[in-house]
Amino acid sequence: MSSPAAVPPVLHEPAAQRFVVQVEAFTAVAEYELADGRVIFTHTFVPPELRGRGLAERLVRAGLEWARAEGRRVVPQCSYVATFIQRHAEFQPLLG
Numbered sequence: 001m002s003s004p005a006a007v008p009p010v011l012h013e014p015a016a017q018r019f020v021v022q023v024e025a026f027t028a029v030a031e032y033e034l035a036d037g038r039v040i041f042t043h044t045f046v047p048p049e050l051r052g053r054g055l056a057e058r059l060v061r062a063g064l065e066w067a068r069a070e071g072r073r074v075v076p077q078c079s080y081v082a083t084f085i086q087r088h089a090e091f092q093p094l095l096g
Helices: 055-070 079-087 089-094
Strands: 011-013 018-023 026-035 038-045 073-076
Touching (some): 018 055, 026 055, 055 079, 055 089, 073 079, 073 089, 079 089
Antiparallel strands (some): 011 018
């Protein structure tokens, strides 16, 4: 089993509109849609086998940093993303 330090990086799959981390046979994802120049984060999922490793945070942070770099506003339909933004003031200006 991998240690948390050995977790692979977050990958952006633009064609699938998602950010992913693959660990062993499991895939954690943060999915989004693009509409009217905004990034709508629709779903974040970490398989039970991978929970407690901070993967959801890594996925969402990567997605929000990408949105900021692209100059896009963010709509957090996913409750995890909404809570993450509430707790991390540096991403609140992206809302809209």
